[in-house]
Amino acid sequence: MPADLPFFDTCYLVRIYLDDTGYEAVRELAGSGPAVAAAWHARAEVIAALHRVFRERRMEQGVLQTIIKQFNQDTESGLFCWLPLTEGVQQRVERVFRDAPASVFLRGADALHLACAAEHGFKNVYSNDRQFLAAAPLFGLCGVDVMDAK
Numbered sequence: 001m002p003a004d005l006p007f008f009d010t011c012y013l014v015r016i017y018l019d020d021t022g023y024e025a026v027r028e029l030a031g032s033g034p035a036v037a038a039a040w041h042a043r044a045e046v047i048a049a050l051h052r053v054f055r056e057r058r059m060e061q062g063v064l065q066t067i068i069k070q071f072n073q074d075t076e077s078g079l080f081c082w083l084p085l086t087e088g089v090q091q092r093v094e095r096v097f098r099d100a101p102a103s104v105f106l107r108g109a110d111a112l113h114l115a116c117a118a119e120h121g122f123k124n125v126y127s128n129d130r131q132f133l134a135a136a137p138l139f140g141l142c143g144v145d146v147m148d149a150k
Helices: 010-015 023-030 042-055 061-077 089-100 108-117 132-140
Strands: 037-041 078-085 122-128 142-144
Touching: 010 023, 023 037, 037 042, 037 108, 042 061, 042 078, 061 078, 089 108, 089 132, 108 122, 108 132, 122 132, 132 142
Parallel strands: 037 078, 122 142
Antiparallel strands: none
């Protein structure tokens, strides 16, 4: 069952490939089960995040191409369980935004991650993004940052 897997947002997925702050704890969690779950749209977000590192000249193009190739191989081998963005996910996003107080800062892509996790039966979601973690309870989820625990 996918809900038994750790559910990562894009911040955590990228740390599987980049040695950004806290990557050791993220990789340890990723290796704790047979796969990592994520919302379907995170695939595009990971590629975009990797390209941003290249655009900012923190990575050579050859390295970018190698990492993207590895990411695709990992996807094909089943390292990731890409969860669909269903009508139920969209309806949950709409309900949360309709009922959320004005003080809530929630980006659309983060709402999709959180609604996807909730619709697929997850209890915990993993990220280091403070707005993402703060919004998790709106979806009945517990936001966890394993990098903060170390």
